[in-house]
Amino acid sequence: MELIEHGWTGPDLEPLRRILEERYRPRDYREAQELIVGACQEAQRLYGWVPPSAAQLIADHLGVTANRVYGLLTFYADFQTEPPGRHFLWLCHGAACHVAGAGKIVEYLQRERGIVGRGTLPDRSVTIHVFNGCLGVCDLAPAAQLDHHEYLAHLTQERFEHLLHDLQNDGAAGGADGAVD
Ligand code: FES
Numbered sequence: 001m002e003l004i005e006h007g008w009t010g011p012d013l014e015p016l017r018r019i020l021e022e023r024y025r026p027r028d029y030r031e032a033q034e035l036i037v038g039a040c041q042e043a044q045r046l047y048g049w050v051p052p053s054a055a056q057l058i059a060d061h062l063g064v065t066a067n068r069v070y071g072l073l074t075f076y077a078d079f080q081t082e083p084p085g086r087h088f089l090w091l092c093h094g095a096a097c098h099v100a101g102a103g104k105i106v107e108y109l110q111r112e113r114g115i116v117g118r119g120t121l122p123d124r125s126v127t128i129h130v131f132n133g134c135l136g137v138c139d140l141a142p143a144a145q146l147d148h149h150e151y152l153a154h155l156t157q158e159r160f161e162h163l164l165h166d167l168q169n170d171g172a173a174g175g176a177d178g179a180v181d
Helices: 014-023 029-047 052-062 066-075 095-113 157-168
Strands: 087-092 118-120 126-131 144-146 150-152
Touching (some): 095 157
Antiparallel strands (some): 087 144
16 A cells, blocks of 8 residues: 655645546546545555545545545445554454454453444554454464554454554564464
């Protein structure tokens, strides 16, 4: 994922504007409606989330309302409408991971961190997504994936707490025993 740095003035919209002009040229209103999701995916790929200014640009470019764009952004769970944390963590809550104890970590997240399903820690260090599917590494259960490439194996609540602590302090994921690439 290419993440464009953005400061207080907001993201640089030029790359998105170029993509929209090159690839998103609807012939009519119906086609414009069909292009909204793809355009939002382009924005998320560029920025790591869909900032309000990008959503507005998409709406203006396609000739649809911003409400329509936000309706789709909130309908599809994959879209992020708030800036992500510095790290991204998938916590697997599939069947094998649940049986192996992931439920305790999910409960810890709700109870101690106020995160249900998905959320970002208040210091914006980590965005956590509880994944109710399967990460494909059931032999590592309970497992998590960090920053889209590193797998964390055989997690317990204690290891998970240590992991979050390390990430909040910009430490390496090695704080959780059993990290595998
Ligand atoms: S259920 Fe968690 S990795 Fe398969």
